[in-house]
Amino acid sequence: MLDFPLWKRGWFWGLTLALTALALPSIFSLSGARWPAALPDPEVNLGLDLAGGSHILLEADPAEVASQRLRNMEESVRSTLRRAEPSVGFGDVSTADGRLSFMVESVADVDRARSLLEPLLNGEGLVREWNLSVVDETRIVLTPTEAGLEAAVNAAMDSSQDVIDRRINALGTREPTIIRQGENRIVVQVPGLQDPQQVKELVGRTAKLEFKLVNENALQTDLAQGIAEPGQQIFPYAADSGFAGQNVAVYRLGGIDGGSLIRAQASRNQDNQDVVVIQFDQQGGNRFAKLTSENVGKQFAIILDGEVISAPVIQDRILSGVSEISGNFTPESAQQLAISLQSGALPVDLTVVEERTVGPDLGAESIRLGLLAMLVGSIAVVTLMIASYGRFGVYATIALVFNVLMILGIMALMNTTLTLPGIAGFVLTIGAAVDANVLINERIREERKRGRRVIAAVENGYREASRAIFDANITNFIAGVLLFMFGTGPIRGFAVVLVIGLFTSVFTAVSLTRMWVAGWLRRARPQDLNI
Amino acid sequence: MKLLKLVPDDTNIKFLRWRVPFYVVSILLIAASWGLVLTKGLNYGVDFAGGLNITATFTESTQAPVGELRETVADLGYGEPIVQRFGEDNQVSIRVPLPDSAEGNPEAAQNIANAIVAELEAGFADFRLDGNENVSGKVSDEFRSDAAFALIAAMLAVALYIWIRFEWQFGVGALFALFHDVSLTLGMFALFQLEFSLQIIAAILAIIGYSLNDTIVVYDRIRENLKKYRKMPTPELLDLSVNETLARTVMTSLTLLIALVPLLLFGPASLFGMVAAITLGIFVGTYSSVYMAAPILIWLGVDSHSFVPGETDADKQEKVARGEV
Numbered sequence: 136m137l138d139f140p141l142w143k144r145g146w147f148w149g150l151t152l153a154l155t156a157l158a159l160p161s162i163f164s165l166s167g168a169r170w171p172a173a174l175p176d177p178e179v180n181l182g183l184d185l186a187g188g189s190h191i192l193l194e195a196d197p198a199e200v201a202s203q204r205l206r207n208m209e210e211s212v213r214s215t216l217r218r219a220e221p222s223v224g225f226g227d228v229s230t231a232d233g234r235l236s237f238m239v240e241s242v243a244d245v246d247r248a249r250s251l252l253e254p255l256l257n258g259e260g261l262v263r264e265w266n267l268s269v270v271d272e273t274r275i276v277l278t279p280t281e282a283g284l285e286a287a288v289n290a291a292m293d294s295s296q297d298v299i300d301r302r303i304n305a306l307g308t309r310e311p312t313i314i315r316q317g318e319n320r321i322v323v324q325v326p327g328l329q330d331p332q333q334v335k336e337l338v339g340r341t342a343k344l345e346f347k348l349v350n351e352n353a354l355q356t357d358l359a360q361g362i363a364e365p366g367q368q369i370f371p372y373a374a375d376s377g378f379a380g381q382n383v384a385v386y387r388l389g390g391i392d393g394g395s396l397i398r399a400q401a402s403r404n405q406d407n408q409d410v411v412v413i414q415f416d417q418q419g420g421n422r423f424a425k426l427t428s429e430n431v432g433k434q435f436a437i438i439l440d441g442e443v444i445s446a447p448v449i450q451d452r453i454l455s456g457v458s459e460i461s462g463n464f465t466p467e468s469a470q471q472l473a474i475s476l477q478s479g480a481l482p483v484d485l486t487v488v489e490e491r492t493v494g495p496d497l498g499a500e501s502i503r504l505g506l507l508a509m510l511v512g513s514i515a516v517v518t519l520m521i522a523s524y525g526r527f528g529v530y531a532t533i534a535l536v537f538n539v540l541m542i543l544g545i546m547a548l549m550n551t552t553l554t555l556p557g558i559a560g561f562v563l564t565i566g567a568a569v570d571a572n573v574l575i576n577e578r579i580r581e582e583r584k585r586g587r588r589v590i591a592a593v594e595n596g597y598r599e600a601s602r603a604i605f606d607a608n609i610t611n612f613i614a615g616v617l618l619f620m621f622g623t624g625p626i627r628g629f630a631v632v633l634v635i636g637l638f639t640s641v642f643t644a645v646s647l648t649r650m651w652v653a654g655w656l657r658r659a660r661p662q663d664l665n666i
Numbered sequence: 667m668k669l670l671k672l673v674p675d676d677t678n679i680k681f682l683r684w685r686v687p688f689y690v691v692s693i694l695l696i697a698a699s700w701g702l703v704l705t706k707g708l709n710y711g712v713d714f715a716g717g718l719n720i721t722a723t724f725t726e727s728t729q730a731p732v733g734e735l736r737e738t739v740a741d742l743g744y745g746e747p748i749v750q751r752f753g754e755d756n757q758v759s760i761r762v763p764l765p766d767s768a769e770g771n772p773e774a775a776q777n778i779a780n781a782i783v784a785e786l787e788a789g790f791a792d793f794r795l796d797g798n799e800n801v802s803g804k805v806s807d808e809f810r811s812d813a814a815f816a817l818i819a820a821m822l823a824v825a826l827y828i829w830i831r832f833e834w835q836f837g838v839g840a841l842f843a844l845f846h847d848v849s850l851t852l853g854m855f856a857l858f859q860l861e862f863s864l865q866i867i868a869a870i871l872a873i874i875g876y877s878l879n880d881t882i883v884v885y886d887r888i889r890e891n892l893k894k895y896r897k898m899p900t901p902e903l904l905d906l907s908v909n910e911t912l913a914r915t916v917m918t919s920l921t922l923l924i925a926l927v928p929l930l931l932f933g934p935a936s937l938f939g940m941v942a943a944i945t946l947g948i949f950v951g952t953y954s955s956v957y958m959a960a961p962i963l964i965w966l967g968v969d970s971h972s973f974v975p976g977e978t979d980a981d982k983q984e985k986v987a988r989g990e991v
Binding site: 184192331332335487488489490491492493494496500501502504505507508509511512513515516519520522523524525555556558559560562563565566567569570573574577580581584599602603606607609610611613614617618620621622623624625626628629630633665666 | 669670671672675723776780794795796797798799800801802804805808809812813815816819820821823824827828831864865867868869871872874875876878879882883885886887890910911913914917918920921922924925926927928929931932933934935936937940941944
């Protein structure tokens with residue numbers, strides 16, 4: 136029991152020192168010192184509640200993804216059947232109940248339509264994404280499959296994440312975190328940010344840009360009632376466009392969207408207005424040239440996320456594929472719009488469902504006060520431990536220091552984040568480590584009192600106390616794992632520290648101290664213990 | 667050097683003599699706690715209630731103008747704000763419930779937050795915005811159910827483990843002690859209307875962890891003594907076990923308190939609620955290990971036969987074969 140062969144000592148010390156070394160960069164940066172850049176620096180991230188910054192939780196509505204998917208399918212079906220040679224006649228298209236259904240005009244064409252559509256039904260992963268059935272001889276019904284919908288939501292979220300990533304990175308902010316959470320959520324965390332509003336505007340904007348021709352003859356009174364002529368659509372003016380409250384009727388067909396943009400940049404025009412200059416790719420440029428040359432003197436609406444930001448008159452044809460978007464922009468809002476357009480439109484609307492901002496002042500204050508209080512507390516604890524258990528108290532104290540360092544080291548290695556609830560986990564872990572040493576030392580006292588010899592008392596002390604320590608730690612471990620599995624953010628933050636801490640506290644409080652005590656017993660061969 | 671001994675050797679305090687009155691009082695306290703939680707309700711922070719929370723410091727003042735703040739925000743017409751001092755005297759948290767129209771409409775919620783901050787910045791020269799939280803009703807509902815589920819799942823799993831490692835009575839006892847601790851903590855939060863947030867859940871988890879440690883240390887000693895003193899009556903044996911572990915209990919609780927009190931006194935405001943709850947939990951958890959977890963073993967019928975392997979069918983057959991029955 137008190138026998139520690141060389142290999143065991145080497146392995147204990149190696150593990151302890153390695154994990155302690157991993158903690159050093161974090162200690163350095165917490166204390167404000169600089170870690171040499173030449174050395175690797177795994178570091179514990181500080182949660183936003185400690186370091187200051189913004190946390191934004193965005194949510195997509197899966198129903199929206201589904202309906203968009205249905206609209207796309209409708210488009211594909213229409214063009215597939217029309218382009219077939221000879222084309223397939225169809226009508227009575229409906230997208231009610233999340234299904235697409237239409238009638239094929241002649242019974243003879245049903246089978247041909249079916250085989251034409253077959254390639255549209257499977258997704259990339261060879262998952263059946265749509266089921267096709269024929270009812271009443273000529274009606275074809277396409278129903279999305281569960282797996283297909285899931286894949287669509289998944290793909291939409293993945294590309295949303297990319298888009299957000301590009302937008303946030305364009306801000307030049309340091310180390311933003313953008314992660315998927317659950318099925319349809321994305322967490323955006325930006326540490327140390329001065330203006331969370333800016334981030335929110337960037338990520339909350341879909342940035343779906345459309346250019347559509349305006350029907351200048353439409354009456355505002357009709358538009359206000361939502362009455363549009365066939366083939367036209369009504370859009371409201373944006374609140375800051377100068378025409379708030381008014382509406383515009385545009386032609387559905389013949390427009391261009393922002394999908395073919397290759398560049399967007401904030402700039403100023405001759406009239407010293409803030410504008411966003413955009414450039415289309417080859418194909419988009421050609422279409423833009425066609426649109427402008429055929430409609431000189433007419434008005435076209437620039438629609439962003441379903442709102443008209445301006446509706447200028449086409450002065451001249453634009454062949455270069457370069458255009459400018461004017462609106463009531465400030466330099467900042469022009470910059471933001473440019474970033475959003477440049478990084479592409481979000482495939483789905485995202486809404487902010489949770490937002491937390493902690494000012495950097497408060498965060499820094501929290502850390503300073505927290506560290507100070509911990510220091511005062513630690514000194515008091517150490518004093519009490521040494522006064523009560525003498526040499527054994529010294530061992531326990533050193534073990535405790537290693538324990539804290541090793542937890543930080545493992546957290547740095549795993550790249551986890553320390554948050555306020557994590558500090559509660561720390562407190563509990565340190566409590567558990569202190570408790571383990573108290574249990575052992577009290578046991579040794581007891582064994583001595585019963586008249587056991589020094590070596591036997593120490594051995595028994597460790598053995599008897601280990602049972603309770605083991606049981607207590609396993610129970611807490613079980614609790615920690617369950618909390619991690621079922622808890623949300625802060626609870627998980629607690630659970631991570633708890634679980635890591637349980638391992639390190641058992642190792643330091645039981646194994647390390649035993650090694651030191653054994654070494655001392657061997658060297659000094661004491662006849663009595665002062666405990 | 668003479669070492670410090672907080673608890674003298676060989677204490678023989680009859681802890682369990684008062685077990686029945688203590689139990690009655692505790693059960694009444696549990697009932698009162700739940701009564702308070704159900705009638706007065708918990709003062710949910712934005713994590714659990716949804717809504718807006720603005721924290722601010724008045725950098726030039728020694729006292730935050732709580733009354734004026736309340737009026738200023740109430741005049742904006744978004745409902746009655748809860749303005750609380752938070753940490754230092756010049757720091758406040760301002761909680762505003764969202765009107766139904768803004769529920770599930772994050773943009774509206776955001777506009778309200780902006781309007782309030784703008785108004786406060788205009789009205790108070792030394793207003794410094796420290797933080798701003800905005801949680802939609804949907805997310806806060808999820809937080810609530812997730813937290814409750816995680817807590818209950820963890821407690822049940824822990825009880826199951828103790829049942830397997832000890833005996834079923836011990837599992838029930840530990841579960842009861844945890845239930846006691848959680849109930850009393852909730853009751854305290856309801857009584858003083860302290861803000862109840864996700865951080866407090868983390869604190870309650872720490873309390874559960876601490877109380878479990880305590881309970882298991884006592885249980886471990888009971889198990890040991892049950893095997894050692896086969897003839898000792900159970901109440902006496904429990905007293906002996908509690909006395910034998912008393913030095914450890916005092917020492918551990920004291921060291922933890924020593925570590926927590928500075929955090930409570932000088933620690934950051936954001937930690938106050940959490941640290942206060944853990945500090946309270948150390949008292950409650952220690953008490954419950956002795957007065958809730960131990961006596962219940964008497965009533966659940968733990969005695970010297972526990973932890974002794976029962977007679978199996980094979981034993982019986984052997985006895986029959988030897989003609990002993």
